[in-house]
Amino acid sequence: MSDSMFTKENEAFAGFLFYGSLLLLKVIMMSPMTSLPRIWTSSMATKEDKIFCILKSPKNKRSCTEPNEAVERVRRAHRNDMENCFVYVFVALAYLATNPDPITAVLHFKIFFYARLLHTVVYLIGLQPARGVCWMVGMGATISMLYRTLSAL
Amino acid sequence: MSDSMFTKENEAFAGFLFYGSLLLLKVIMMSPMTSLPRIWTSSMATKEDKIFCILKSPKNKRSCTEPNEAVERVRRAHRNDMENCFVYVFVALAYLATNPDPITAVLHFKIFFYARLLHTVVYLIGLQPARGVCWMVGMGATISMLYRTLSAL
């Protein structure tokens, strides 16, 4: 078969484009979700960002670059997204190249998307072991696709 | 249309290959740009890297693993690249799969590349709000491609 799998007429690939786009929209939302608490708590990463400090005042002795736990929590959730979602994107593309059953494939993409969406929510509100479970579901979907890809070669 | 979009004969894809390659060349340059100030300032991340410490001397009491602000700044710029450029690569591929107008597509790739190149420059010299503007232009190009992809499905 020399016809490309990578056209939106292929149902599996269209599902990947849809859920993958929503997933990465969620991932890039982590950036403003880091910037806003930086401003609210006046916790900047670099000294030139002090122009955004709203808590800076003659009476306020804080340095404006002290780390804040709310900011650090979003950054950890964002890093976890990078560790998991970027690997997923490649693994899904590799899996699609093996011409998988569209229903099984889209199920993987759907499960991964909802697991990661929920992972961010429970990370930000600080729930365990819910966060561990969400992470494992996403990891399970990734490993399942990796296994199917390697088996199909 | 079952013909693949992903050949260099497709003008939009060729533009992506060109600007995407330059972009990632810029991203990987952040690694030596972290290592060199580590050596100049003798600020290593791990203890076995002390063999590269040039400021180590019997008189020098510094530990050789103290964080240095110049190094941390490059690392933050590098992390910002990872957060933004890896998402862009997938979003651009998804957008290309919807068979976009080549002129519009290449314009997105060009804008994103120059915005991120400038972002790194102004991050390293410490200019605000120029850095915020560059970041927003790159983010705008990414969201525009995401919107066009989801609309075309």
Added chain:
Amino acid sequence: MSDSMFTKENEAFAGFLFYGSLLLLKVIMMSPMTSLPRIWTSSMATKEDKIFCILKSPKNKRSCTEPNEAVERVRRAHRNDMENCFVYVFVALAYLATNPDPITAVLHFKIFFYARLLHTVVYLIGLQPARGVCWMVGMGATISMLYRTLSAL
């Protein structure tokens, strides 16, 4: 040539699917390799993770969220993977789009995979300059593919 390169019948792409899948399997293994020493050393990143602290006891004054060097080392190796392996995945795809000689292409994928596997091993056991050499071999393979891609456009 309008036939897609991105089918597993293409020997170069099949090699990428194989070595790329193994590479990303290695990368995702860094996550449990971070979690396990977090539990063994009771060094958690967030306060809700204290439920996993095994060293917590009335006599133990440690906070359960103090950073631990073994954990931080795995995290640095993981970040180095993100900096290098995600760039590689795109660069390899771009290089494949230029229809390279399969033997040369698979050689690049093989060298990158073994260099990164060895990089993780020597990072975790703390060997220098072996780690620098592994890093440079991986970077060399990436730059070679970037150069070949840009030359073929």
